[in-house]
Amino acid sequence: MTGQIHFILNERTVCTSQPPGITVLDYLRSWERLTGTKEGCKEGGCGACTVLLGELQGSKLVYKTVLSCLLPLGELSGKHLVTIEGLNKEQLSPIQQALVDYGATQCGFCTPGIVMSLTGYLLASEKDIDEAGIKTALNNNLCRCTGYAAIKLAGSALVQSLGNGGVRNLENWIDKGILPEYFRDIPSRLRQLPRTAKRLAEGAASLTSSRSLSESENGKVLPEFIIAGGTDLYVQQGDILAESTVRLLNQSPQMKGITTDGDFIHIGALTTFAEFANHPAIIKLIPHIQEYIRRIASWSIRQRATVGGNIISASPIGDISVLLLALNADLVLQAGDNVRKVPLRGFFRGYKKTGKEPAEILTEIVVSTPASAIKFNSEKVSKRQYLDCAAVNSAIAIRCTGDTILEISISMGGVAPIPLFLKQTSNYLIGNQVTQEAIAGAFPILQGEISPIGDIHGSASYKRLLARQLLIAHFTKLFPGFIAVKDFYETN
C-alpha cells in the first residue's frame, strides 16, 4: 500500500513513492543526497538529525522542530520539510553568524542540528526569546567537542540582537535574515499541494478497517505497524519499519485533543506529551505536571510522542502509564464499529503485552475529574536527569481529611514486568494517618507486591530500596507539615 507523498522540501516541491515507513533521515541522506542532516544516534538522543516541519494551521504557517530519525516519511504529506540546506542563503543567518563568531563549532558534526534547533525556537517562540528559552531549545542537541560554553555565548548574543524584536511572524523572520526569501511563498504553495496519497490517509483514518496483517508483497506477509508518534517504535524496530506497511494515525483528527465534560477528562490517544502537559484540565489535576514532564524525553520528542503510544508500547517504566494508573484511567478501544471501555488497571497483562486485540486501536483515555480536591505527586529516578528511562518511577493520588487518608492510589514502574497499580499497598494505607509508623507499616506490603529484576537500570535490591524511598518521598513532599524525611532515618 504505497501512494505518493507530496510535500515541499526546502525550496522544491517533491512527490515521492518511497515507502511511508522509512525515516525522513534515511530519505534525506540516501535518496535526496542532502547530507547536511546527520545520523548520530538514530534514536532521538543527539539531535544531529534535527529538521523543521512546517504545516498550515488555518491560515498560519507553524514550524515544529522534529528529529528526523524518528519521523516517518508519510508524515511529510502536505507539509514543508526544512533542512540545513534549506536555511542557507548567500549570507549566513544571524544564528549561523553567531555560532561562527563565538567559535561555537569544533568538529562541526552537531552544528547543523544546533542551527535547526535555534531557528526552530525563534520560529516557535510566542514571546521574546531569552536565555532560558535558548537553553531549553538546545536540550535537543548534544555536542561532544565544545563543552557548550561557546554555544551558550552565541545564544546569549542572539538574545541581545534579536530579542525584543516586535511582531513575531514569518515575514519578520525573513526580513531579519533568519529565513531565506522563498519562505514567503510557502503558505500558498502548501495550499496547492495535491491532497496527497488519499489512500494513505484513508487507510489510517478509517477505523472500520480491522486487518492487522497487510496483503503480501512478493508472497511475503509484511506486518502492518500502527504508528502514532513513532518515538519508541522507530528506536525499537526502525529496520523493520522501513520495509513494512504502516498506518499513520496522525491523519486521524478525531483522536487528538483533550476535552472535558464536567465529570470526565477525555484525552485523545494522539495527544502529545507537550499538549498533555499544557492543557488546563491536566494542570488542574496534576499541578506540577509541567515540571515533571521535563523529566520525560526531550521537548522535541514530547511534541511527537503520544499518550496512547506510551500506554500501548507497554513499557514497565512508561512514565505516562504510571501517572494514569494512579488516576485510575479508562481506555477506549475500537475495532471497526465495536467500541469497548476497559480500565487501565488490568490492561497490562505481561511484559509488553496488553489486553488490546490486534484489530483494535486505542482511541481515547478517560480520567474522572475528582469530586473533591486530591493531592497528586510523581517521582522518577533515572541515571541521567533528562532524556533517560526511569529505573523506578511512581505516582500517587491521595485524598485526606486532616491527616487521615480517605482514598489513596499508588502506582509504580520498574518493579515488575508491567507498570503496577499497588493495590495492596494502597489498600493498607486507607484509613491510616500520615505518620512515620503508618507508612513504615506499608513497607513490607510494598516489598511483597513488587518483583524487580536486576538490569541496566540497577540491581533488584537497589530498585527495592528505591521503591521504599519513593513511597516516603510521596508523603514527605505532599505533607511536609505532618512528616519529614528525617523521621525515617532510623527505621529499617
Next chain:
Amino acid sequence: MKRIDAIYHVRGKAEYVDDMPLPAEMLYAAVFASTVARGKIWHGSKTGIFG
C-alpha cells in the same frame, strides 16, 4: 576562537565520511586477529586445507 571551517559547519557543508557517496564496486575489509601464532598465509582459499 574563530575557525576557518566554521562557515562550512554552520551551513552543513562540511563533508564527513558517511556523507561521501560510495565509489562503484567498492571493496570492504575487515580486520581480525589470527588464531594461528606462526603460520603461512595461503592465497584466497576460504575452504581451508581439506576443502
